[in-house]
Amino acid sequence: MINLFHYLYYSLYLVFKLVKRVGEKDENLASSFYAILLTTNTLTIVLLLKVLVPLNLINQYILKGSFFIVFMIWYLICKFYFLKTGNYLKLINYYDTKFKYKKKQLVVIGMSYILITPILFILIAFWLNKL
Amino acid sequence: MNLRTHEPMSPDPYGEFFSPYLAMGNNPVSTIDPDGGRVMRSGSGAAFEADNPGRERKVDPFDMKGTGGGGTTYYRDGMQIESWTVPKSTSGSGVTMSSANIVFTSYSYTTKDGKVTSWNHDAIWAQYDKGLNNAFGTSFPQLGGNGSNFNGTAYYSGQDQVIVTAYANSGVGQSGFQLAENFGQVINTGGVVYGSAEIALQTISKNNGAQTIGRSLGFGTQRIAQALRGTLGIVSKVGKGIGFVGYGLQFGTIFYKVSNNISISTAEQVGMGISTVLVGAAWIATGTVAAPFVAGGALIYGAGQLGSYILTEKTLEENYFGK
Numbered sequence: 046m047i048n049l050f051h052y053l054y055y056s057l058y059l060v061f062k063l064v065k066r067v068g069e070k071d072e073n074l075a076s077s078f079y080a081i082l083l084t085t086n087t088l089t090i091v092l093l094l095k096v097l098v099p100l101n102l103i104n105q106y107i108l109k110g111s112f113f114i115v116f117m118i119w120y121l122i123c124k125f126y127f128l129k130t131g132n133y134l135k136l137i138n139y140y141d142t143k144f145k146y147k148k149k150q151l152v153v154i155g156m157s158y159i160l161i162t163p164i165l166f167i168l169i170a171f172w173l174n175k176l
Numbered sequence: 177m178n179l180r181t182h183e184p185m186s187p188d189p190y191g192e193f194f195s196p197y198l199a200m201g202n203n204p205v206s207t208i209d210p211d212g213g214r215v216m217r218s219g220s221g222a223a224f225e226a227d228n229p230g231r232e233r234k235v236d237p238f239d240m241k242g243t244g245g246g247g248t249t250y251y252r253d254g255m256q257i258e259s260w261t262v263p264k265s266t267s268g269s270g271v272t273m274s275s276a277n278i279v280f281t282s283y284s285y286t287t288k289d290g291k292v293t294s295w296n297h298d299a300i301w302a303q304y305d306k307g308l309n310n311a312f313g314t315s316f317p318q319l320g321g322n323g324s325n326f327n328g329t330a331y332y333s334g335q336d337q338v339i340v341t342a343y344a345n346s347g348v349g350q351s352g353f354q355l356a357e358n359f360g361q362v363i364n365t366g367g368v369v370y371g372s373a374e375i376a377l378q379t380i381s382k383n384n385g386a387q388t389i390g391r392s393l394g395f396g397t398q399r400i401a402q403a404l405r406g407t408l409g410i411v412s413k414v415g416k417g418i419g420f421v422g423y424g425l426q427f428g429t430i431f432y433k434v435s436n437n438i439s440i441s442t443a444e445q446v447g448m449g450i451s452t453v454l455v456g457a458a459w460i461a462t463g464t465v466a467a468p469f470v471a472g473g474a475l476i477y478g479a480g481q482l483g484s485y486i487l488t489e490k491t492l493e494e495n496y497f498g499k
Contacts, residue, residue, distance in 0.1 A: 064460075065464065065465075066462060066463030067464075078456075078459045078460070092434060092435070095434070095435055108432040109425070109429055109432045112427045112431065113424050113428070159456060163452040166427075167452075170430055173434050174434050
């Protein structure tokens with residue numbers, strides 16, 4: 046699971062690295078954007094649990110603010126785990142060597158992850174709403 | 177009330193205030209007491225006459241706050257109006273019928289497929305007689321029990337009764353939509369701020385605009401260039417942040433609505449999709465040559481949404497797809 050966590054971060058980093066930017070670091074942007082995607086993933090899974098657990102028992106303000114609660118948790122995890130501890134350097138070096146000739150595939154995976162995550166949430170929300 | 181001496185002719189039969197000799201609670205501006213019984217709020221007479229020929233008097237739910245026990249949240253026309261308590265209702269969240277003062281003349285709720293179900297006064301009392309005291313929690317589970325919201329209009333009838341016409345669920349749904357609309361405006365404003373600042377920043381950097389502005393104002397070009405770039409950079413970041421907050425709130429609202437079986441409109445889905453694309457693109461394009469294009473997109477979309485909302489009180493998606 047931790048490998049998947051690393052792997053997706055690296056894929057996102059490669060996507061951000063595709064274009065030249067000024068004044069912003071790719072690893073920082075990838076970290077905060079990863080938190081947004083992970084938040085969406087988490088809430089999609091929670092939403093799917095609705096089929097089993099009646100979510101309407103949860104306070105409406107908690108539900109409406111759920112995005113920020115979960116986002117802050119993921120944001121802090123990503124910031125401390127990848128950036129503050131300097132893990133991103135080890136990770137990028139390691140994967141750069143490991144996937145030296147497979148970077149295009151990883152970029153595609155990163156792009157797909159960015160696209161699929163919100164689409165999946167919207168589709169699942171739409172499907173559950175129709176149930 | 178003796179009009180000549182301005183003194184009460186008899187004590188308040190209902191003991192509504194701390195002194196039985198207080199006429200209208202010492203507040204003759206906003207309350208009336210035409211028959212010496214319970215006080216009513218002024219300003220509701222026209223609505224009463226129009227909506228309820230006969231003896232029922234319409235009372236603005238705003239004015240019904242502050243008496244009785246627990247509270248619940250009420251909505252009218254999809255807007256959350258205020259927390260208030262039906263007089264003489266029993267304590268606790270939600271409106272209960274156990275005090276026997278509250279009579280539901282009619283009651284209806286709208287399911288998410290648009291079906292409207294109604295009960296008339298007798299049917300509701302039949303439920304009450306069966307011992308299903310909590311009209312919202314037990315007899316009508318669609319309302320979700322204690323603390324549930326409904327869209328209602330309150331009628332004051334005679335001396336003792338409050339008659340409520342409630343439209344369950346639709347109130348919550350509309351309120352959710354209203355919230356989404358408001359959140360949508362946050363996104364739009366964020367888009368406009370972000371787009372304008374980013375484009376201005378890029379233009380000034382590209383054309384050495386700071387130097388021109390600095391010279392024309394007589395300031396040192398270096399200083400003005402730094403200040404301008406710094407300010408626009410902050411404004412751009414703030415705009416992006418606002419856009420992100422708006423997106424998160426919209427996301428949360430959809431999450432809430434799905435969780436509570438409240439229908440999401442096509443307009444909301446499309447709006448959510450566009451916002452997702454804009455937030456994603458703004459994030460990825462930060463600091464790149466693509467930033468002004470994304471900013472332009474955000475600016476056009478945000479301005480279009482704001483304009484649409486100001487002119488038609490609807491978002492672009494609502495105008496296209498309907499609510």
